[in-house]
Amino acid sequence: MINMALYKREMKGSIKLLIIFGAIITMYVSIIINMYDPQMMKTLDSFVEVMPELMASVGMKANAANLLGFMVSYLYGFILLIFPMLFCILRGNALIAKYVDKGSMVSLAAAPVKRCTIAFTQMKVLVSGILLLILYSTIVELICAKSGFPEELDIKELFILNGGLLCLHLFIGGICFLSSCIFSDTKYSVAFGAGIPAFMYVLQMLANVGGDAEKAKYFTFFTLFSPDGIIAGKSSAIASAFVLFAGAVMLYALGIVIFEKKDLPI
Amino acid sequence: MSVIKIENLVRDYGGGKGVFDISFHVNQGEAFGFLGPNGAGKTTTIRHLMGFLKPKSGKCTIDGLDCWSERDKVQARLGYIPGEISFFDDMTGTEFLRFIAEYRKIDTRNRMEELLERFELDPKSKIKKMSKGMKQKLGIVAAFMHDPDILILDEPTSGLDPLMQSRFVNLVAEEKENGKTILMSSHMFEEVERTCDRIGIIRNGRMVAIDSAAALHERHTRSYTVTLESEAAAKAFAADFGGICNGKKVTVATKQSLEEIFMNYYGGEKND
Structure with a gap:
């Protein structure tokens, strides 16, 4: 079901991006967690007072109750959404559509390897990358929180929260992968693979501002990932994370089936 | 016994482009030359044989296996040189050949060395930096190194200098002697004349003549x-x-x- 030679090659191709995004995440997570300090909280709260819409649009709300709440406010609204999402977009497009567009898919298709094996391997590469990135973020969060505030963090809650985050990114990866499988032209693959998640994120930002714009939340899948709900232990929040996961499985499966059946202009 | 068989293959791209009701076969141990000008439908026909495209109507089989639905089984016995060479630019030639061998799960070392020597190719440089001729040679090595019984060669000598073209023609002749079945598209008359037993001429997506090279001569x-x-x-x-x-x-x-x-x-x- 999976071709190791291809998997190894593609994982090598992911490393550079993983290192870059890993470094960015390390920087932000360590800075933000170290900012957790009652004194500093006041400064951030004052930002929120001065420009509540702007801060809210990127998911930052005032008066987070504890360290995890603080992390949810300042990390799970922007940094931990955007960077793994960028990874999905860049790799998702490169794994299938770029090869078909450039013609180098010939080398993969002109071999006794089933097309579904090719697609499944590429999917595994994308999923492995997402998994590594979220796992790495979790470790960085743990290290920063434990070194700065040994008593403050509930590890189990952090794991559940990041499990939800993983489901969200698997879903985003699914959109990118499906679009990569459907389109033989990088132009369209990127337009849909990057366009849909980016548009959904903008809707989420709008919804966060509140007022009439809050209705936008019904039109974006980001609503299904509710970090506040997950750490409050709401079953609806957990259920919607599962919906994301199930959606992701469907998107990947659909992508593989489409790639198996389509004409390759190579 | 015909190994490669195309029956009433149709694929209409609109505007007169495509292939229309093409039928021909290539026998075991035979070299078939597929001649036609650019855009006549040679590559489209070959893409059907490779299982890249699904026939709109008609059928392609290789050794009785359907080229679309059983393409992975067909591919195990095929060697293919694409008309447009585009490999992984980020690899060196050596890495690429090693990757293909590993990807196909075969050991090819001896044959690969011999082919590299024959075509005087040093594959150590990045594919991105290679000239057209070098990429073409790399394509030839990749297509022949696993010693396939059936060869589908889409304009295999484009970009090669005359010396290398003649070495390639010799290679094809040797393979034919070893009983390989060969389908070669080309617009190099000389190489087709020298290597192929039968020749099919395609024009605007239609076969206009299929005959033995000798008979084509005689008729004219x-x-x-x-x-x-x-x-x-x-x-x-x-x-x-x-x-x-x-x-x-x-x-x-x-x-x-x-x-x-x-x-x-x-x-x-x-x-x-």
């Missing part, structure tokens, strides 16, 4: 009989022009080259 041979004033003159004339002398009469035949035959089928008309 014209002979003239001239009468000269003396037998001595007739003898001299026959010797100069390679004719057959019969008293004062000499019969001379002109043999059109394949190139001229080709022009007969296409000459004067636009193809696009």
